[in-house]
Amino acid sequence: MSNLRQKILILYLADSALDSKVIGWTMYDGTRRESHNTGDSDKPPYTTGLEALQAGWRAIQFSQLTPPYPGTEFSTSFYKYEIIFEQLEEVHG
Amino acid sequence: MVDKTHLLNSRQMASFAARGFLRFDGLIPSELNERAMREIDGDVPSAPAGTPLSRCYPPPSALGEILRSPEIAGIIYSLVGPDPLFDHQYVHVREPNQDAAQHLHGDSTIDLRMHFDMQLMYFPHAVPLEMGGTLLVPGSHFRRINESDIGRYQNIVGQIPMVCPAGTILVLHHGIWHCGRQNKTNQKRYMFKVRLNPTVRQMRLWNTDDLDASVGQQHPIFSKETPTDDIQAILGNIEPWFEGGNGRLEILNRIKFWRFLTGDDNFDAHYWLTRLENMPEKRVTE
Numbered sequence: 001m002s003n004l005r006q007k008i009l010i011l012y013l014a015d016s017a018l019d020s021k022v023i024g025w026t027m028y029d030g031t032r033r034e035s036h037n038t039g040d041s042d043k044p045p046y047t048t049g050l051e052a053l054q055a056g057w058r059a060i061q062f063s064q065l066t067p068p069y070p071g072t073e074f075s076t077s078f079y080k081y082e083i084i085f086e087q088l089e090e091v092h093g
Numbered sequence: 094m095v096d097k098t099h100l101l102n103s104r105q106m107a108s109f110a111a112r113g114f115l116r117f118d119g120l121i122p123s124e125l126n127e128r129a130m131r132e133i134d135g136d137v138p139s140a141p142a143g144t145p146l147s148r149c150y151p152p153p154s155a156l157g158e159i160l161r162s163p164e165i166a167g168i169i170y171s172l173v174g175p176d177p178l179f180d181h182q183y184v185h186v187r188e189p190n191q192d193a194a195q196h197l198h199g200d201s202t203i204d205l206r207m208h209f210d211m212q213l214m215y216f217p218h219a220v221p222l223e224m225g226g227t228l229l230v231p232g233s234h235f236r237r238i239n240e241s242d243i244g245r246y247q248n249i250v251g252q253i254p255m256v257c258p259a260g261t262i263l264v265l266h267h268g269i270w271h272c273g274r275q276n277k278t279n280q281k282r283y284m285f286k287v288r289l290n291p292t293v294r295q296m297r298l299w300n301t302d303d304l305d306a307s308v309g310q311q312h313p314i315f316s317k318e319t320p321t322d323d324i325q326a327i328l329g330n331i332e333p334w335f336e337g338g339n340g341r342l343e344i345l346n347r348i349k350f351w352r353f354l355t356g357d358d359n360f361d362a363h364y365w366l367t368r369l370e371n372m373p374e375k376r377v378t379e
Contacts, residue, residue, distance in 0.1 A: 015337045023334040026247040038194040039228040039274040076339050077237040
């Protein structure tokens, strides 16, 4: 088994541009070095999605831009602009 | 009948409409908190869902005293009116030294009603930040999600951890996203919740003495003449987590909700709905 483990950072942005403001964030750490859970921070790790790229995170998924289903044009639900990033880190032992 | 002086005012109701919650820090006196804490730490008698609240928590009951106190009775009346029904109660206990928090969620299921249930949360003891506190996301109550669909969202700009003194009351719209934060202390954390259903149309149940025709009067948009602290401004305030586009839809949701609450189908804030509703049919004649 590889010694590489994935760290996941999910950023929710104010619009579809990667350099727009972060409004929400989530982290999962496959190396077990860090633990994150709901409500554990009041400050985003990065101000924008672009900042995460510049810090070395690889963007692996962007939410698609889809028109609203007919009849739901005015309803709100999940965050629309979700970007998933990863980093691979080596673990020992 | 509830004393009018204990009803919410229109600005408080507008804030509830916009943000989905109201908090009253340290409202319950310490002697009553201590007695309620003993009840909560024991076994609080419940009642079948749909029981009139007036038949729940009969004396002697510290929790009953709290719910029947003029201040709390006024809040309940303002939101769900006279004779609300008891839906359910729950004593939330967060064990000491927890590894994780509860996932973010909305209670019950997806709920499309304009009518709303209120959830009253009572914090019988002081809650410091390291003890967690219930976390809530202001303005999330119109989002159409189903229970823990949103469990993936760990942190949101503007989220509020309920750090509060003993005796604090938090009232929520049923749709508000919330969760129990991690308790890092070596003491248990308690919170008592009761959900209430209305039995009357929720319209102008609060003290509307401050609600006059000027509330819906339109002003210049993007101007120094635009009032910044009136009902329209309260309904138009942007939460820091609102997306650019969806944030505007939330303002529409609030305006529609305010129309429901006031019965004024012509009310608008900053012209948002009027613009969309303008579909003239008048024909130009030669």
